[in-house]
Amino acid sequence: MQTQTTQTATGNTTHQLPQVTEPRNPGMPLDMDWVRSVQANTSAIERRAGSIAARRSVKKAHQAAWLLRAITCIDLTTLAGDDTARRVERLCAKARHPVSQGILDQLGMKPITTGAVCVYHEMVPTAVAALRGTGIPVAAVSTGFPAGLSPLHLRIEEIRESVKAGASEIDIVISRRHVLSGDWQALYDEMRAFREACGEAHVKAILATGELGSLRNVARASLVCMMAGADFIKTSTGKEGVNATLPVTLVMIRAIRDYYARTGFRVGYKPAGGISKAKDAITYLALIKEELGDRWLMPDLFRFGASSLLGDIERQLEHHVTGSYSAGYRHATS
Ligand SMILES: O=C[C@H](O)COP(=O)(O)O
Numbered sequence: 001m002q003t004q005t006t007q008t009a010t011g012n013t014t015h016q017l018p019q020v021t022e023p024r025n026p027g028m029p030l031d032m033d034w035v036r037s038v039q040a041n042t043s044a045i046e047r048r049a050g051s052i053a054a055r056r057s058v059k060k061a062h063q064a065a066w067l068l069r070a071i072t073c074i075d076l077t078t079l080a081g082d083d084t085a086r087r088v089e090r091l092c093a094k095a096r097h098p099v100s101q102g103i104l105d106q107l108g109m110k111p112i113t114t115g116a117v118c119v120y121h122e123m124v125p126t127a128v129a130a131l132r133g134t135g136i137p138v139a140a141v142s143t144g145f146p147a148g149l150s151p152l153h154l155r156i157e158e159i160r161e162s163v164k165a166g167a168s169e170i171d172i173v174i175s176r177r178h179v180l181s182g183d184w185q186a187l188y189d190e191m192r193a194f195r196e197a198c199g200e201a202h203v204k205a206i207l208a209t210g211e212l213g214s215l216r217n218v219a220r221a222s223l224v225c226m227m228a229g230a231d232f233i234k235t236s237t238g239k240e241g242v243n244a245t246l247p248v249t250l251v252m253i254r255a256i257r258d259y260y261a262r263t264g265f266r267v268g269y270k271p272a273g274g275i276s277k278a279k280d281a282i283t284y285l286a287l288i289k290e291e292l293g294d295r296w297l298m299p300d301l302f303r304f305g306a307s308s309l310l311g312d313i314e315r316q317l318e319h320h321v322t323g324s325y326s327a328g329y330r331h332a333t334s
Pocket residue numbers: 077079118236237238239272273274275305306307308309
């Protein structure tokens with residue numbers, strides 16, 4: 001995987017990804033013929049997902065580079081009822097320096113950061129203050145996260161409040177009932193309203209795939225959210241019984257591929273919930289590379305929503321450079 005070394009505005013040399021500017025997906029009118037035509041062959045999808053999980057997708061020598069890339073794509077997350085300013089500040093410190101200087105030196109790499117920090121609305125000002133000057137975006141979960149069952153006008157207002165507080169990315173939750181009842185117009189209208197409330201902030205549509213009943217519903221909901229202007233589609237809140245999986249990923253990234261083929265707009269993908277192992281992160285990256293290509297392996301088009309993945313990646317990097325594992329508590333992120 002190729003990365004570049006560039007100078008930051010502060011004069012520090014930083015290990016960074018090539019700067020690319022992707023035009024935002026503006027959305028399009030709801031095309032019900034396209035939505036109805038979408039199918040999902042569950043057994044073929046599960047076979048393909050099983051085969052990628054079974055094989056070693058990355059040569060050992062390249063693993064450290066892939067793990068560093070994974071870090072740059074993490075939305076480092078804390079979404080707990082007992083979150084405090086102190087915890088969020090610690091998380092932000094970790095987002096700024098996710099890998100120890102010693103490991104970076106041994107790998108011959110320059111500093112990196114995570115893709116973003118993701119918090120509840122109440123924690124947005126703390127995160128914004130802690131990340132000021134770093135360029136690391138703050139993402140806020142919104143719209144009555146995780147169930148999304150508060151009144152629509154309040155969900156829209158919540159987005160506006162988070163943007164006002166400094167969040168530049170908003171992770172909204174869709175109304176699962178619109179999918180389960182096949183009311184695609186209602187899903188489209190809701191998503192459109194959320195996108196509008198976001199203004200310049202980028203919007204990630206959380207489908208809560210574990211609650212959508214079928215892979216066909218996942219495919220259709222992905223498409224409708226992209227038609228309504230989602231910048232990213234995201235699997236899960238992390239609070240459903242089943243969160244990110246490889247079959248769901250395959251369905252969603254193929255929807256992204258089809259949308260790009262028809263419209264020319266690239267939509268991002270964020271698997272979230274339960275991704276806590278470095279080897280799983282590599283499997284996801286390999287799947288994205290095979291299905292969507294290298295362009296999607298950048299933080300503007302791919303993120304992991306994860307609270308504990310970084311700790312395991314650090315352990316694996318340390319093992320890579322020292323040959324031995326350190327205690328897990330040394331790499332806790334909160
Ligand atoms: O969007 C992010 C998820 O809530 C994180 O889930 P996790 O705690 O299982 O990593």
